[in-house]
Amino acid sequence: MTTILVVEDTPSEQDLIVSYLGEGGYNVVTATNGQEALKKIGDKKPNVVITDLVMPGMSGLELCRSLKKNDDTKDIPVVACTSKDQELDRLWGMKQGIAIYLTKPFSRDDILRAVRSVV
Numbered sequence: 001m002t003t004i005l006v007v008e009d010t011p012s013e014q015d016l017i018v019s020y021l022g023e024g025g026y027n028v029v030t031a032t033n034g035q036e037a038l039k040k041i042g043d044k045k046p047n048v049v050i051t052d053l054v055m056p057g058m059s060g061l062e063l064c065r066s067l068k069k070n071d072d073t074k075d076i077p078v079v080a081c082t083s084k085d086q087e088l089d090r091l092w093g094m095k096q097g098i099a100i101y102l103t104k105p106f107s108r109d110d111i112l113r114a115v116r117s118v119v
Helices: 011-023 034-044 060-069 087-096 108-118
Strands: 003-007 027-031 048-051 078-082 100-103
Touching (some): 003 011, 034 048, 034 060, 048 060, 060 087, 078 108
16 A cells, blocks of 8 residues: 655644545555654655755755655655745756645645656
8 A cells, every 4th residue: 555644834834735635545644844854754655755945944845856856755856845836936846856746735636646647
């Protein structure tokens, strides 16, 4: 079964993404910040990471860069799910290793389509 790590610091957003992925038949693990995500990635070995970009402590972009620098995690696709909707934000995210860049608000289909496109 495909495991998705959802990294989101807003509980309502996290719950929504988790419910969409659960309905899609995915196993879901959650983290509320980048540091917690790095610990869970080592334990859970997710197939995909969906992350917010604006979080306290380690941002989603910092998390992505950390994953891409590590030989054990560099091939895990990272999907950004963020309120940062400027074209420059999108381009910078892709340059950091983001595979799919979704902006909030998002739909169930947006989330499921993004995951299907990277697994």
